[in-house]
Amino acid sequence: MTSPIYAAYHERTKASAENYDQARQLMPGGTSRQAAFWLPYPLTIERGAGAYFHDIDGNHYLDLLNNYTALVHGHAYPPIIKAVREQIGRGTCWAAANEPQIKLAAAIVDRVPSIEQVRFTNSGTEAAALAFTIARIVTGREKVLMARYGYHGSLHEFEIGSFGNSGMLTFLARYNDLADFEAVLETHGEEIAAVFLEPVLGAGGIVCGDEQFLEGVKVAAHKAGALFVLDEVLTLRFGVGGCQGDMALEPDLTMLGKIIGGGFPVGALGGNRDLLKVFDADDMKVFHSGTFNANPVTMVAGEISLRELTAGRIEQMNRLRQMLQSGLNDIAQKNSLPLAINHYGSCLNIFLSESIPDSPIVRADEELMDRFHVACLNHGLFIAPRGMVALSTVITEEDIAAALESADAAMRDVAAESG
Ligand SMILES: Cc1ncc(COP(=O)(O)O)c(C=O)c1O
Structure with a gap:
């Protein structure tokens, strides 16, 4: 039938x-x-x-x-459409600086407690790639630990974990199970550059992270000499300062995306100056670029999106x-x-x-x-x-x-x- x-x-x-x-x-x-x-x-x-x-x-x-x-x-959204129309009339991108990027960066730094500086990308996936790169440089290690069924975008190392599979560079542990994360870090800590976690699993079915679990993973990651990366690509909408603002959690690096683009392609990696200086021309370890990174259309839309949230x-x-x-x-x-x-x-x-x-x-x-x-x-x-x-x-x-x-x-x- x-x-x-x-x-x-x-x-x-x-x-x-x-x-x-x-x-x-x-x-x-x-x-x-x-x-x-x-x-x-x-x-x-x-x-x-x-x-x-x-x-x-x-x-x-x-x-x-x-x-x-x-x-x-x-x-x-009318305020975003109006501002974007005006911006488009002035041009959509150029290989030089623009003012809207400063406004959006300032809005993010203002709102999210652990973020001193940001680096813009065009997707959350790229923000994960940047965080992984920094972690590898800082630690000299190659692998990552994430939650089984967590989601950090479509880079292969992370994407396999979202389907519940570990891989050559990917270790997995159960979400909200601190002992499982600690066990992996105790056994394989010397190989792990960073632990990536969402404060609330998004694609994994809107599962709220227990605050003691999240803080405990951060402590265990640091004990093992790994960075703690919080993925707030989806969760920034939950609080003015994201989940980390509400949960008083201070990650080393924060991935952002989605709402900070006001409906346009976006991603960003935030953190303290010391970690982000790998991109700084004064002491550059990573040549990070992208034709549309921090383009003024996305920046204008994102700043309004945040301001009005x-x-x-x-x-x-x-x-x-x-x-x-x-x-x-x-x-x-x-x-x-x-x-x-x-x-x-x-x-x-x-x-x-x-x-x-x-x-x-x-x-x-x-x-x-x-x-x-x-x-x-x-x-x-x-x-x-x-x-x-x-x-x-x-x-x-x-x-x-x-x-x-x-x-x-x-x-x-x-x-x-x-x-
Ligand atoms: C928690 C989380 N991290 C990363 C990403 C990847 O972001 P993008 O789709 O912009 O690459 C997403 C997208 O859904 C996400 O929900």
Whole structure:
């Protein structure tokens, strides 16, 4: 029997399907971004404004993912668009300095306690590469330790760890298990240049790091002579000074990305002057460059994105996430579907199971989740295929109420197919 959920998706999204057929001829798997792909094919989005976007078949969606947290003020946020338009009119990039980079760097240094200086990149992945390079130079060691199912971008050494595999240069330990990290550092400490950790696992399913665990890993890393790198690419949105501000955690190096670009490609590595001086022409150990690094368009957008992310707005997003979460629990119960939710701040991760698995990539509810995701799209609700939600500052209580209606309809469809 064909699934009514998938049949409805095909019926509503014919132009997206055609685009996918064409894209597959031109790009492997039809995409350049695996996290933005799902079966049977991803939607082609034409435009977005505020909390909503529209696909090329004319359907509109409440966007509860916000480009995996990057669009903290939603789509086409008017203050950012206005400033970017003005900047574009003056040129988009040049091989010389610009003023917006100073403003964004100052905003980051102001907000994040452990950061004295920053080096900009075009992605979080590149920020991880830079942190790894510094750690190798400073320690003379070659390897890295990270959490199993942690995520630090798509550099091979880190990407394998996000799938739960160790490698030639990659050691793994269990998240929130200090003894496991200590054991690896005790046995292999002399090979490990740095320990990388997210304060809250993002791709790993919005798992909050225990504060004693995070601090304990830092102490163990230092004891082994390794650097402690905190990945705040996703988590900076959770507090004015990121998670480290709220958790009073002081890493050696901090990776940033997503919201500091205001919707444009970005990454950054922050830390103290002593570590970052490897890039300084006065004492250069690393020739770090990039054609679009710190381009003024991204810098202008990022500075506004940060400036407008106030403590009050963070609090408001947290409140709406709570409202969404309790509503989801109610409707799952009503539809007799199992539901378990991980959350932190303005993000949550849905699992259609009684308990939470080790990671969204080793879940028993994969088939059910795939159907729920597509059913949500059929009812105009956009979430990540793996069940992740990230709110934005422009989402209102009315939007959350609408989201719950859509999720209810989607759960009814799923329950009908399962029953
Ligand atoms: C915690 C974390 N680190 C690093 C990255 C990689 O950033 P980018 O996609 O900009 O390369 C991501 C992206 O999702 C992330 O969530």
